[in-house]
Amino acid sequence: MTDVHGTRTVMLAITETSPLDKLWQSLVEQVAGASAEVVTVFVSDDTWYRVASLPFAVEISRISGARVAFTRRRAEQLGEDAAGRARQRLEQLAAEAGLGLVFEMLTATETGRLQQLAAVERDLLIAPSALKGLPLLSELAGRHRQVLLVEVDEQPEPR
Numbered sequence: 001m002t003d004v005h006g007t008r009t010v011m012l013a014i015t016e017t018s019p020l021d022k023l024w025q026s027l028v029e030q031v032a033g034a035s036a037e038v039v040t041v042f043v044s045d046d047t048w049y050r051v052a053s054l055p056f057a058v059e060i061s062r063i064s065g066a067r068v069a070f071t072r073r074r075a076e077q078l079g080e081d082a083a084g085r086a087r088q089r090l091e092q093l094a095a096e097a098g099l100g101l102v103f104e105m106l107t108a109t110e111t112g113r114l115q116q117l118a119a120v121e122r123d124l125l126i127a128p129s130a131l132k133g134l135p136l137l138s139e140l141a142g143r144h145r146q147v148l149l150v151e152v153d154e155q156p157e158p159r
Contacts (some may be wrong), residue, residue: 001146007034007035007036007037008031008034008035008036008037008038008121008123008124009037009039009120009123010027010030010038010039010041010122010123010124010125010126011038011040011041011042011117011122011123011124011125011126011144012024012027012035012040012041012090012125012127012142013039013040013043013125013126013127013131013137013140014041014043014086014090014128015042015043015044015128015130015131016042016044016045016079016082016086018086018130018152019090019128020086020090020093021093021124021153022091022150022152023095023128023150024067024090024093025071026126026148026150027145028097029087030124030126030148031099032152035099036099037099037100037102038045038099038100038101038102039064039084039101039102039104039117039122040087040090040103040104041104041105041106041140042082042083042086042087042089042100042103042104042105042106043106043107043131043136044079044082044083044105044106044107045079045107046081046107046109048074048075048078048105049072049075051070051075052072052074052075053072053154055099057069057070057076058070062136071138075133079105081148083105084122087103088104089138090103091103097146097153104117113155114136114139116138116143117121117140118140118141120143121143121144121145122143122144122145123144123145123146124144124145124146124147124148125140125141125144125146125147125148126148126150127140127147127148127149127150128150129149129150129151129152130148130152131149132149141144141154143154
């Protein structure tokens with residue numbers, strides 16, 4: 001919700017494969033030079049955790065070809081690395097645009113934290129179209145005045 005100082009409140013929902021620059025551009029267009037506080041919710045895919053639970057899951061080194069058991073800890077590390085890269089890029093974009101940024105990370109199964117984030121009324125939710133139809137998006141959209149789904153092809157960005 002726009003506060004008394006004219007600052008818009010915006011939530012940006014992203015995934016590990018979201019094209020951050022395209023989503024950010026949509027956000028900048030929507031706030032159009034106004035002061036805004038951006039809460040970014042990085043929705044971590046729990047696929048890696050499911051893979052780690054399989055007894056035969058291994059990770060193969062690209063360099064040496066060595067095989068190592070794929071553990072829950074490694075799955076957590078992959079999620080944290082992806083979130084860290086996204087956070088770094090968004091902080092850079094926010095600094096360039098002069099916008100405040102708050103970064104939250106959660107998985108689709110963290111319903112308690114998701115409900116806390118969704119409980120705050122905001123002006124706008126921007127999310128990739130890949131989240132359309134998911135319960136997570138319905139939960140996040142609940143108290144926003146406007147929801148903007150950005151049409152994206154959810155392919156990983158080059159690293």
